[in-house]
Amino acid sequence: MIFQTREGQGQRFRLRQFSFSKIFGRASPGIFVLLIFIFLLPSLVAYGETQPKFLIIHLDAISSRYFFQYLEDGYLPNVKAIFEEGHTIQYGLSLFPGGTETIYPRLKKGVGNEKGESVGWGYYDREKGKVVSDLHIFSQLFSSVPRRARASFIYGVPWIDTFMFLPMINIPELLETYGVIELIWFATDTAGHALGEKIYLDSIRKFDSYFGKLIKRLNLAEINLILYCDHGMSFGNEININHVSEIKRVVGEGLETFLFPHIYLKNVTLKEYYAHKIVQETEIDFAFYQEENNANRVIGYSVQGKVIFEENKEGKIRYLFEGEDVFNYYEDGYQGEWLTDLEWLSLTKESRFPAVPVNIFRLLSNKNAGDIVVVVNPPKIIYTKLGYSANHHGVTDTDLLIPILLRGKDLEHLYDREEMWLHTLFTSIPALDFDNIEPEREKNSFSFWGSASEDYYSGFELSLSPAYRWNIAMSYEPDSYKGWFEYDVYSSYVIRLWAGAGLEHQLDNFDPFLNTRLQMDFGKIQFNYGGQVNFSNWKDWQENRKEISYQINDRLSFNWHIPNRFGFTLHW
Numbered sequence: 001m002i003f004q005t006r007e008g009q010g011q012r013f014r015l016r017q018f019s020f021s022k023i024f025g026r027a028s029p030g031i032f033v034l035l036i037f038i039f040l041l042p043s044l045v046a047y048g049e050t051q052p053k054f055l056i057i058h059l060d061a062i063s064s065r066y067f068f069q070y071l072e073d074g075y076l077p078n079v080k081a082i083f084e085e086g087h088t089i090q091y092g093l094s095l096f097p098g099g100t101e102t103i104y105p106r107l108k109k110g111v112g113n114e115k116g117e118s119v120g121w122g123y124y125d126r127e128k129g130k131v132v133s134d135l136h137i138f139s140q141l142f143s144s145v146p147r148r149a150r151a152s153f154i155y156g157v158p159w160i161d162t163f164m165f166l167p168m169i170n171i172p173e174l175l176e177t178y179g180v181i182e183l184i185w186f187a188t189d190t191a192g193h194a195l196g197e198k199i200y201l202d203s204i205r206k207f208d209s210y211f212g213k214l215i216k217r218l219n220l221a222e223i224n225l226i227l228y229c230d231h232g233m234s235f236g237n238e239i240n241i242n243h244v245s246e247i248k249r250v251v252g253e254g255l256e257t258f259l260f261p262h263i264y265l266k267n268v269t270l271k272e273y274y275a276h277k278i279v280q281e282t283e284i285d286f287a288f289y290q291e292e293n294n295a296n297r298v299i300g301y302s303v304q305g306k307v308i309f310e311e312n313k314e315g316k317i318r319y320l321f322e323g324e325d326v327f328n329y330y331e332d333g334y335q336g337e338w339l340t341d342l343e344w345l346s347l348t349k350e351s352r353f354p355a356v357p358v359n360i361f362r363l364l365s366n367k368n369a370g371d372i373v374v375v376v377n378p379p380k381i382i383y384t385k386l387g388y389s390a391n392h393h394g395v396t397d398t399d400l401l402i403p404i405l406l407r408g409k410d411l412e413h414l415y416d417r418e419e420m421w422l423h424t425l426f427t428s429i430p431a432l433d434f435d436n437i438e439p440e441r442e443k444n445s446f447s448f449w450g451s452a453s454e455d456y457y458s459g460f461e462l463s464l465s466p467a468y469r470w471n472i473a474m475s476y477e478p479d480s481y482k483g484w485f486e487y488d489v490y491s492s493y494v495i496r497l498w499a500g501a502g503l504e505h506q507l508d509n510f511d512p513f514l515n516t517r518l519q520m521d522f523g524k525i526q527f528n529y530g531g532q533v534n535f536s537n538w539k540d541w542q543e544n545r546k547e548i549s550y551q552i553n554d555r556l557s558f559n560w561h562i563p564n565r566f567g568f569t570l571h572w
Contacts, residue, residue: 262370
């Protein structure tokens with residue numbers, strides 16, 4: 001290639017020849033390998049083929065009442081538009097006590113309150129004689145969230161949800177890789193508790209805005225969308241109750257421990273005595289207990305009277321009362337029938353107290369439940385050191401009744417449903433399988449780069465993946481050869497941190513090394529930064545990768561090796 005350059009003010013020209021032959025001369029091994037891969041590419045096994053695809057959105061702490069009010073007021077225009085072609089279950093019901101720690105670990109197994117470890121934020125293990133702390137329950141919740149979705153807890157801090165657009169940028173690619181992706185929006189819960197309804201609503205509107213931008217990048221014809229809220233949130237709380245001090249005062253020396261809503265007694269034969277005493281001497285609304293010698297009967301006390309929940313051999317439950325019908329079920333048409341869990345929800349879905357007999361009876365059937373379970377309904381609110389302005393600790397509709405929105409061909413069999421227990425949602429979808437959603441391996445790749453500068457050489461890199469989270473790679477540059485393996489030690493929807501070890505040949509010497517690589521994905525743009533330390537010099541950490549890639553399509557990307565090397569990568 002010939003370039004003409006002008007020097008000085010005259011008409012004198014000097015011809016200067018610039019040749020790429022030096023570059024491609026150095027790169028001939030890489031070009032040869034590249035041609036082989038291009039020739040073989042059509043016959044290579046495709047990567048990341050997943051069918052069907054599910055995008056599951058967990059929107060924390062919005063009751064049906066507030067959700068549909070916000071929808072009507074225009075605060076959720078994108079959600080409204082997207083699910084107009086789908087179906088909305090207005091009467092979803094979560095488990096008591098309302099909380100992510102209670103419902104989320106049960107969703108994939110489809111089990112109710114009667115099974116599972118969590119019965120709230122902690123419980124008392126009678127066999128071991130010790131309290132299982134809220135830290136343990138959080139650990140259980142954390143581990144039940146998909147590995148790459150666990151950074152959602154960080155975005156759950158108020159105002160940090162502003163940065164939720166970062167993981168949402170990568171959802172289209174993640175869906176191609178995994179097939180089932182959970183987008184978990186925790187910030188609404190923390191904002192509602194600590195900062196009030198205005199900041200809570202700001203987070204909801206932010207979610208809708210980000211959701212609208214995400215949907216534009218998805219092919220909705222091949223994706224099943226599920227949006228659910230895990231429990232409600234009750235505002236307008238006016239009566240603060242220091243529940244801990246009140247229980248200690250009333251139960252006194254008879255108390256083993258109290259972990260709301262569970263009271264554990266030293267003498268379990270005194271359950272009836274203390275349950276009645278609690279509602280008479282405190283602002284607590286209900287105190288329930290399972291009869292000592294009859295596991296099929298639960299008794300509850302309130303200042304208005306006594307309620308009775310009984311289970312028959314078919315697993316159906318009936319409701320009786322003495323004094324006042326505090327739930328107004330009989331006024332709404334109930335006549336003392338034995339009903340299934342779903343029949344209870346269908347009957348009471350528009351009640352202020354939806355399906356309370358089922359929620360309380362099943363909870364007290366759990367081996368970790370307290371001897372007495374207490375309930376505090378809005379407008380009352382239990383005391384916390386953080387001074388919460390809202391909560392979801394009752395059995396009312398704003399605590400537990402939630403929306404479930406569906407769209408997709410694999411969800412159409414649910415379009416006739418008006419009500420659903422939330423914990424049965426996932427197991428009601430035959431095509432939804434959370435097992436083995438991870439790909440068999442990472443993407444293989446072949447990269448080639450070059451530079452016009454004499455100071456930077458051309459080279460190539462081949463990376464093959466034997467299994468998910470593992471890569472085995474080799475690279476060639478004129479002054480060195482490397483071979484190494486790396487393992488994904490941490491991942492979120494945005495970053496992956498790789499660590500590994502390898503062997504480098506340079507200047508006729510072989511030197512083992514340790515290496516790390518930080519991979520950051522922002523849609524079609526990927527940034528890689530890595531370094532290594534050789535065994536021969538542990539103190540000399542060296543930067544060995546600083547690269548920005550742009551994904552042209554699912555098989556090809558353009559790479560910039562900072563500062564001045566450029567190349568391409570083939571993926572398969």
